[in-house]
Amino acid sequence: MKYLCLVYLEGEKLHAVADSECMACGAGFRKSGLLIAAEALQPIETATTVRVRNGKVSITDGPFAETKEQLSGFYLIEARDLNDAIQVASKIPPAREGSIEVRPIRELNPE
Amino acid sequence: MTATDHIHETVNAVYLSDSRRVLATLIRLLGDFDVAEEAMHDAFRAALEQWPREGVPTNPRAWLVSAGRFKAIDGLRRRKRFDSLDELGDQADIAVTDTAAWADEESVEDDRLRLIFTCCHPALGPDAQVALTLREVCGLTTEEIAHAFLTPPPTLAQRIVRAKAKIRDARIPYQVPTRAELPERLDAVLRVIYLVFNEGYAASSGTAVTRHDLSAEAIRLGRLLVELLPAFDPNRASPAPPGTEPEAVGLLALMLLHESRRAARTSPSGDVILLDDQDRSLWDRAQIAEGIQLVRQALSSRQIGPYTIQAAIAAVHAEAPTAAATDWAEIVGLYDVLLRAESSPVIELNRAVAVAMRDGPAAGLALVDAILGRGDLSDYRLTHAARAELCRRLGKHAEARASYGRAIALTRQEPERRFLERRLAELPK
Numbered sequence: 001m002k003y004l005c006l007v008y009l010e011g012e013k014l015h016a017v018a019d020s021e022c023m024a025c026g027a028g029f030r031k032s033g034l035l036i037a038a039e040a041l042q043p044i045e046t047a048t049t050v051r052v053r054n055g056k057v058s059i060t061d062g063p064f065a066e067t068k069e070q071l072s073g074f075y076l077i078e079a080r081d082l083n084d085a086i087q088v089a090s091k092i093p094p095a096r097e098g099s100i101e102v103r104p105i106r107e108l109n110p111e
Numbered sequence: 112m113t114a115t116d117h118i119h120e121t122v123n124a125v126y127l128s129d130s131r132r133v134l135a136t137l138i139r140l141l142g143d144f145d146v147a148e149e150a151m152h153d154a155f156r157a158a159l160e161q162w163p164r165e166g167v168p169t170n171p172r173a174w175l176v177s178a179g180r181f182k183a184i185d186g187l188r189r190r191k192r193f194d195s196l197d198e199l200g201d202q203a204d205i206a207v208t209d210t211a212a213w214a215d216e217e218s219v220e221d222d223r224l225r226l227i228f229t230c231c232h233p234a235l236g237p238d239a240q241v242a243l244t245l246r247e248v249c250g251l252t253t254e255e256i257a258h259a260f261l262t263p264p265p266t267l268a269q270r271i272v273r274a275k276a277k278i279r280d281a282r283i284p285y286q287v288p289t290r291a292e293l294p295e296r297l298d299a300v301l302r303v304i305y306l307v308f309n310e311g312y313a314a315s316s317g318t319a320v321t322r323h324d325l326s327a328e329a330i331r332l333g334r335l336l337v338e339l340l341p342a343f344d345p346n347r348a349s350p351a352p353p354g355t356e357p358e359a360v361g362l363l364a365l366m367l368l369h370e371s372r373r374a375a376r377t378s379p380s381g382d383v384i385l386l387d388d389q390d391r392s393l394w395d396r397a398q399i400a401e402g403i404q405l406v407r408q409a410l411s412s413r414q415i416g417p418y419t420i421q422a423a424i425a426a427v428h429a430e431a432p433t434a435a436a437t438d439w440a441e442i443v444g445l446y447d448v449l450l451r452a453e454s455s456p457v458i459e460l461n462r463a464v465a466v467a468m469r470d471g472p473a474a475g476l477a478l479v480d481a482i483l484g485r486g487d488l489s490d491y492r493l494t495h496a497a498r499a500e501l502c503r504r505l506g507k508h509a510e511a512r513a514s515y516g517r518a519i520a521l522t523r524q525e526p527e528r529r530f531l532e533r534r535l536a537e538l539p540k
Contacts, residue, residue, distance in 0.1 A: 042280050042281065045273060045276070045277060046276075046277050046280045046281040047281075048234035048281060056295070057295060058233075058295070059233035059234055059295065060233065060234075061233070061234055061235055061236040061237075061239070062236065080284070081282045081283070081284035082232075082234060082281050082282050082283045082284065083283070083284050083286070083288070083292065084284075086234075087292075102281075103281075104280055104281045104282060
């Protein structure tokens with residue numbers, strides 16, 4: 001069984017925990033074979049929402065998902081830039097029904 | 112005038128004509144808005160020092176780009192003294208060898224398009240798109256933009272800082288969109304330009320009806336876009352030459368035709384004058400002629416979009432010698448086409464007013480009431496102003512009074528309020 005553990009933090013507490021501590025935790029999990037993938041995210045201001053309706057891609061600023069919508073899956077992708085990522089996101093089938101939030105990964109700082 | 116004064120004047124002239132081009136290219140070469148902006152200012156500072164001594168270079172723009180890039184790399188080097196210099200060293204070599212890449216006219220014009228599309232990227236909020244475009248593409252200062260949008264300068268500055276941070280952190284690329292992406296991306300650019308125009312033309316709040324500078328800036332932007340953008344007709348194998356993208360041409364026509372009425376739209380005391388009552392001899396004939404010619408050009412393309420149709424409607428008004436001679440049947444027909452291209456209650460409202468002019472106020476009122484009956488546009492001041500006007504013409508004074516009241520309660524613009532209050536006072540008791 002695989003589980004997705006989602007991290008929630010208030011905006012002002014984004015750096016309340018040192019990156020180095022998170023990296024050590026990830027390394028520990030990986031060593032014991034527990035970890036498949038883990039990433040930190042850039043703050044919510046960097047989010048872009050992609051929807052496809054009637055075959056047309058629509059792009060909006062921010063994570064303005066309908067409150068009825070729930071997190072129902074994720075794809076960790078490798079893309080050249082945001083336009084590239086939007087192209088990929090627009091091909092994810094649920095983009096037609098709900099919305100795909102595209103958020104850049106934040107590189108952890110070991111110091 | 113001394114030789115140095117003369118050079119200072121030359122540098123100023125180059126700043127006015129070319130600083131946005133220099134910036135657009137530096138953003139591409141340096142990959143960062145803030146670094147590029149600082150580099151551009153350093154380059155102009157260097158020009159003020161060096162040109163009096165060494166003479167004005169044959170290609171000032173290429174000189175400025177080259178100087179800006181050198182200064183930026185030099186700055187990064189000094190800041191990263193203890194980091195590895197190898198990578199930056201490679202970049203500096205490129206700077207020396209690929210001068211052709213930025214002296215070349217075509218790639219410089221592409222840079223300006225890249226800048227426009229990046230500032231109007233739909234991943235940025237609409238307010239941020241407008242602010243960033245006016246700042247980076249038009250070169251307005253933060254204070255000027257804040258003043259024009261009645262926003263406190265720190266709020267506006269913050270908006271620009273956040274937009275630049277998102278470009279950097281979410282990695283919004285500095286490029287002209289591919290043909291597949293173009294329709295949506297071009298819509299965003301046209302929307303930003305029209306928003307800026309409307310903000311200047313009919314400010315939604317504040318004391319002055321027109322804030323001329325923003326409209327003039329939007330028209331300049333519209334011209335630039337038409338000039339730079341090739342037409343992307345999906346039915347053609349290769350892009351058509353620049354200057355022919357139909358909706359960009361249509362938008363420019365629409366703005367020129369609206370702008371042509373500026374002098375006739377307000378009385379010397381700043382009061383609103385409706386289209387019917389305007390002194391048509393005050394309309395700017397040169398802008399009308401250019402607007403009509405552009406509408407014809409856009410209509411002759413195979414893709415006719417909402418901006419072109421709206422421009423065609425404005426052209427019908429512009430061609431009428433008197434208000435009474437307006438071809439309302441033609442205007443209603445164009446609104447029908449517009450509703451098919453882009454259905455919206457506001458367009459329906461405009462169509463209802465045109466129908467009232469063609470078939471009489473009762474026909475128009477029935478359409479306005481149908482829109483309100485559906486629950487649309489009940490908080491839109493112009494719905495109630497139009498309804499009041501139609502009721503007045505039909506002699507339904509009590510209903511007219513109620514609708515003027517709603518319109519007055521909803522308007523936030525001083526001259527418009529005065530106009531509506533005057534109309535209300537003129538109703539027979």
